[in-house]
């Protein structure tokens with residue numbers, strides 16, 4: 275055992291010089307806290323530091339764990355990766371980072387037998403993702419069964435909100451439902467009953483799984499007590515995106531019994547309203563959990579000029595927005611934020627590609643220092659822009675592109691996919707300490723070889739080396755090909771042991787997520803192999819090292835780039851935007867705030883007008899931003 279507890283007063287942040295004063299206050303708080311902070315304030319970094327603080331000081335001591343709940347898989351994976359960077363491995367193992375869905379599903383799976391029989395799903399069950407059309411049909415079926423006096427009410431449910439708000443905000447009765455006394459109760463009961471018992475195998479949505487998880491904990495105080503003892507500290511990231519069901523689950527499970535819940539987020543980046551995020555999550559949390567609010571006022575990401583412009587948008591979202599203090603130095607003395615105006619998409623694409631090529635050369639930047647953001651349809655923009663990029667020797671990568679049943683971006687942050695990639699790097703002869711650490715810690719976890727078990731770890735090290743030696747021998751003399759890429763993926767996952775990965779990593783509780791990711795890894799490697807002459811090149815293509823990423827603003831949440839281009843700031847891309855609609859302005863805010871040094875907005879009149887979005891341009895004008903013709 276190398277680690278010794280540090281006294282709380284002596285603890286210092288890891289990997290960064292310091293925290294801002296209010297972050298120190300929040301970090302040391304024993305009770306529940308809401309940390310509200312703008313973009314680049316270091317919210318994820320703060321959580322990673324608080325995890326290090328709690329674990330290294332022994333305030334959260336073994337076998338206790340920290341539970342971090344995120345909204346999206348990539349956010350959960352990024353946070354776990356940050357904690358691994360900040361904490362010794364023997365402590366990082368007690369940081370469990372999951373999505374809400376993975377966590378609530380794991381509760382249902384683990385305590386299946388404790389679910390009251392009249393709500394108990396079959397085992398196994400399927401996961402359903404009903405489309406709007408399917409919700410409409412189901413509601414209409416329910417209306418047909420309802421007594422005449424209730425039919426009008428059932429017809430009034432909004433299909434878009436029925437699941438997220440009506441089901442999500444409803445608690446299931448512990449006892450068997452005796453009598454359904456309102457139209458709401460009738461509709462909710464039949465909706466759930468159909469998912470549970472409508473076919474031989476139950477088909478449940480994640481909202482239903484959430485409701486069942488809440489029920490099983492509420493109905494079984496011993497289970498909830500055990501859960502609270504295991505997780506005395508709970509973090510919730512991106513709290514502004516918390517849905518009705520998720521909030522209610524948190525409330526039911528962790529608002530009592532002494533759990534310290536730290537909820538971190540930015541109400542100005544609330545762009546998941548369509549997915550059922552509640553508007554008042556922070557206020558409710560503060561009231562229900564007795565949480566104390568801490569506002570962070572620094573921005574560690576963006577240059578002072580970018581922070582100045584961001585403030586104009588922040589104020590449109592919240593007139594009380596505090597003035598933020600930029601901590602990052604500006605590297606550019608002009609043209610930090612601009613609007614480029616063109617009258618042909620060809621001219622726009624050409625100018626963009628040439629500009630990036632020149633900037634990369636002048637400022638010695640890499641392709642991944644840039645990003646092209648779009649509001650929607652990245653595939654269309656990719657098709658339109660790729661030729662211009664190819665003409666100057668650059669390549670674009672649409673991070674939302676489908677790879678089998680997943681997409682490039684999700685695959686890149688997937689745990690199993692990253693372990694397999696580490697194995698490939700090592701087998702292909704790359705000497706990478708990070709890859710070795712990634713692979714070996716995964717194998718130790720899979721084999722249950724903890725820190726103290728030197729024998730088991732030595733054995734695992736030898737097996738890894740033997741496996742890499744054999745794989746390396748078979749591939750190093752061969753050029754990559756699709757067949758070989760498929761074979762390599764198969765061998766790596768066979769070595770890792772698919773069933774053991776599923777048992778070990780909580781993220782794979784969704785029935786087929788692991789299969790989806792294994793299939794995706796194989797397909798992505800096959801694409802890369804088909805275009806590469808060496809394994810090194812193949813790995814670079816797989817990862818996209820030499821590609822300029824393109825993605826939707828939604829996918830860019832939490833990420834940062836030196837230079838951000840927003841392509842298509844026009845009415846066609848923003849067709850659903852209505853003036854003063856906070857979700858649209860928040861989307862614009864998220865895009866602008868991904869930039870560290872420069873943000874450029876592109877408008878091409880061939881794509882659409884700029885009436886609906888005129889207020890977004892107005893904010894830039896108010897901030898004194900120039901428009902430049904680029905024909």
Ligand SMILES: Nc1ncnc2c1ncn2[C@@H]1O[C@H](COP(=O)(O)OP(=O)(O)OP(=O)(O)O)[C@@H](O)[C@H]1O
Nearest residue numbers: 290292293313314315316317318319574575832833
């Ligand atoms: N205390 C700190 N000192 C130095 N750098 C920091 C500190 N906190 C965060 N950073 C850096 O600032 C950048 C932004 O941090 P982070 O991604 O955690 O911000 P965030 O608040 O989650 O942002 P957003 O909401 O915009 O996604 C990162 O590059 C991070 O490494």
